[in-house]
Amino acid sequence: MKLKSTAGVWVMTLAIAAGAAATPAPTQTPPDHFQPYFAVRTIETLDSNGKNQASFYSLEERDSSGRTLTAHLDSPVLGGKLTQVNILDPVKVRTIQINYVSRTATVTQFPPGAADKLLPSSQPFASEDPNRSDLRAKMLNDFEVRGYTWTTNDPNIGETAIAGGVAGAAEAAATFSPTAYPVTHEAWWSPVLRLFLLTSARDGNGNQQIIRYDQIRVKEPTAEDFAIPAGFKVRTIILTPAIH
Numbered sequence: 001m002k003l004k005s006t007a008g009v010w011v012m013t014l015a016i017a018a019g020a021a022a023t024p025a026p027t028q029t030p031p032d033h034f035q036p037y038f039a040v041r042t043i044e045t046l047d048s049n050g051k052n053q054a055s056f057y058s059l060e061e062r063d064s065s066g067r068t069l070t071a072h073l074d075s076p077v078l079g080g081k082l083t084q085v086n087i088l089d090p091v092k093v094r095t096i097q098i099n100y101v102s103r104t105a106t107v108t109q110f111p112p113g114a115a116d117k118l119l120p121s122s123q124p125f126a127s128e129d130p131n132r133s134d135l136r137a138k139m140l141n142d143f144e145v146r147g148y149t150w151t152t153n154d155p156n157i158g159e160t161a162i163a164g165g166v167a168g169a170a171e172a173a174a175t176f177s178p179t180a181y182p183v184t185h186e187a188w189w190s191p192v193l194r195l196f197l198l199t200s201a202r203d204g205n206g207n208q209q210i211i212r213y214d215q216i217r218v219k220e221p222t223a224e225d226f227a228i229p230a231g232f233k234v235r236t237i238i239l240t241p242a243i244h
Helices: 112-119 159-163
Strands: 011-019 037-046 054-064 068-073 083-091 094-098 104-109 133-141 145-152 183-190 195-202 208-217 233-239
Touching: 083 104, 112 159
Parallel strands: 104 233
Antiparallel strands: 011 233, 037 054, 037 208, 054 068, 068 083, 083 094, 094 104, 133 145, 145 183, 183 195, 195 208
């Protein structure tokens, strides 16, 4: 998951606490409830022949308040041992990075007004794009999704130069490159989960990156999943609006 950018300038202060939870944070109730879920997220890179070059896996879960946890997995199997966890918490208006190996955690505390920046978006895109085409709706992992497709061209050269074979002149890259133009995108959005359950991007060399959600379980995570374990050393970063 990606933290959306926030407006304004903030001042950062630090606090260190050993063997205790982070400094109490302001609580703000999100404006609505969200569909809770657990899922395995896979990022796969394929070469121009369709051969797998690399795969990365993560556990992702969200509760009905919009708190989201993402954790690295060594394999696409739920229930594995966690080593590193990132949490977006719009309830306490903070993000948390937990390292289970070093038994440490870093908390970034935002002002209460930034809560909406930590919530999952209700729309697939922030703005309209006339170059983006709608695809038909379909079922994916038992969820209805709507598809979109578009092409990203090199912003530094014109369409004529691209058509003349700029991408084809380059040697085929070993892995997907988001700047090997033109890049063709396809994305399938679930309004219920507020997620793109499947996205793919093919670069100008024919390499492809695919991001997908599998093993989706619709259930509420426990509050402990979003808490820092007892005894961890906690570093707190407090962000406050700058005074001009």
